[in-house]
Amino acid sequence: KAGVTQTPRYLIKTRGQQVTLSCSPISGHRSVSWYQQTPGQGLQFLFEYFSETQRNKGNFPGRFSGRQFSNSRSEMNVSTLELGDSALYLCASSFVSGGDEQYFGPGTRLTVT
Amino acid sequence: KQEVTQIPAALSVPEGENLVLNCSFTDSAIYNLQWFRQDPGKGLTSLLLIQSSQREQTSGRLNASLDKSSGRSTLYIAASQPGDSATYLCAVEEDTDKLIFGTGTRLQVFP
Numbered sequence: 676k677a678g679v680t681q682t683p684r685y686l687i688k689t690r691g692q693q694v695t696l697s698c699s700p701i702s703g704h705r706s707v708s709w710y711q712q713t714p715g716q717g718l719q720f721l722f723e724y725f726s727e728t729q730r731n732k733g734n735f736p737g738r739f740s741g742r743q744f745s746n747s748r749s750e751m752n753v754s755t756l757e758l759g760d761s762a763l764y765l766c767a768s769s770f771v772s773g774g775d776e777q778y779f780g781p782g783t784r785l786t787v788t
Numbered sequence: 789k790q791e792v793t794q795i796p797a798a799l800s801v802p803e804g805e806n807l808v809l810n811c812s813f814t815d816s817a818i819y820n821l822q823w824f825r826q827d828p829g830k831g832l833t834s835l836l837l838i839q840s841s842q843r844e845q846t847s848g849r850l851n852a853s854l855d856k857s858s859g860r861s862t863l864y865i866a867a868s869q870p871g872d873s874a875t876y877l878c879a880v881e882e883d884t885d886k887l888i889f890g891t892g893t894r895l896q897v898f899p
Binding site for chain 1: 837
């Protein structure tokens, strides 16, 4: 069974631009969560989607948004990029929402210049 | 607010040693606790999941315990190998699929 895939793996953007990252969960998984990892703040929860609905949201500004499609694939979007948005963005999938083991993808490394 | 702490922050040991990594959390109202490893620049690999009603889980040379009432978990690695070198992260699920991560223990096992 294929794991969680994320595209692109690396991205370089300029301040003020916007970016869209994609995540394909493990086949059959319906919950997708997104995390930001930085050296200073560690791993922080962004949001979680289940059956195309956002079920949970972390403490990030409205510039960070996401969505989930009917095939469970998810995208996250960051608008008006700032230097501090440079990070490794990880998505995780699980079969159900709440209490299930979460499996992570390899991440998208975003660099904002 | 849930806080997760991992001790030690870094560990360097010779091959063959048995290791104990510690994780503590401040709020015992959790769904489960999960241990991960992360290799440099890579994603997270799930090692063990302990549900809140369980006391321990084992997988190969790994054993994780959970004491929810005291807010503690330990990851025991038996007979460490150089391939175990990585950062180990614990995370508690306190809300629907929301994981709160510790800062990790960076482990180096030298031959």
